[in-house]
Amino acid sequence: MALLEICCYGIDDAVIAQQQGADRIEFCAAPKEGGLTPSAGALKSIRQRVTIPVHPIVRPRGGDFCYRADEFAAMLEDIQLLRELGFPGLVTGILNEDGQVDMPRMREIMSVAQGMSVTFHRAFDMCVNPQQACDVLAELGVARILTSGQQASAEKGLSLIRELNAHSCAPIIMAGAGVRPQNLEIFLEAGVKEVHSSAGRWFASPMRYRNSGLSMSSDARADEYARYGVDGAAVAKMKQIIALHRP
Structure with a gap:
């Protein structure tokens, strides 16, 4: 049965996702940036409130995945903190100036994260040669690759996802970007072992006073x-579709 990972930008969202059947949480801050490293306070809190595996993202800023020395140093410090807090895994990715996986x-990262399950995130979708990247990530011991098949959505990139998934020595290929209850079945039919979804929607702020001029x-x-928050009904529906799927 396929594993369902839900991307959560808040602790309450992670609790909802867990209650509705998520198998794992990717924990992030800053949804409008596509996910950044959560604060130390948030990381400590989610460890206390969520019992399913939580893999925080380690990403110091938005934009590309080619980092300055100070940014990379901060990433290593963040990974060390995740180990100390007892997280079973993390999500990260680094490219060099030529769009290749930054192997050194x-x-x-793999050395500092020793014992943790490492997911290489959608930096993979920005690399110049996905097949080569898949091979070197396997060599590094990366557990899985989160990818949309180098397209705007995983549905559009399904051909590459299928190709990578058929590569026997590859890490687990986890389909993500635009995965929803409406299209989940096509990924299951393609033999994808793990799917990633925000299962989210935008909620109105509870604030009554609003300074619209600032x-x-x-x-x-x-x-x-x-x-942005998790739609619990969407998580439950996806879990139901996975449970009823017959390969």
Whole structure:
């Protein structure tokens, strides 16, 4: 039976996902950035409240995946903290200037994360040669690759996901980006062993007073009175589809 990972941007969301049948949580901050490293306080709190495996993301900023020396040093410190807090795994990824997996830095990460399950995230979708990247990540001992098949959504990238999934020596290929109850069956039919979904939607802020003439965001168009959260019904539906699927 396929494993269902839910991406959560808050501790209450992770609790909801767990209650509705999620098998694992990817824990992040900053949904509008695509997921950044959560704070130490949030990491300690989720360890106390969630019992299914939680894999926090280690990503110091948004944008590309080619990091400065100070950013990489912070990533190693964050991974050390995750080990000390007892997390079973983490999610990260680093590329070099030429769009290849940054092997020297990934070797350092694997050394610091020793004993933890490492997922190489969608930095994979920005690499120049996915087949080669898959091979070197297998060499590193990466447990899984989160990918949309190098397309805007995993549904559009299904052909590459199938190809990588058929590669016997590869890490687990986990399909993610736009995975929802409506299209989950196509990934199960393709033999994908793990699927990743935010199962989320935007919720209105509870604030009654709103200063509409002022923004705290660098993007003046951003809606600062909307919050992204897990839709528990969507998680439950996906878990039901997985349970009923017959290969």
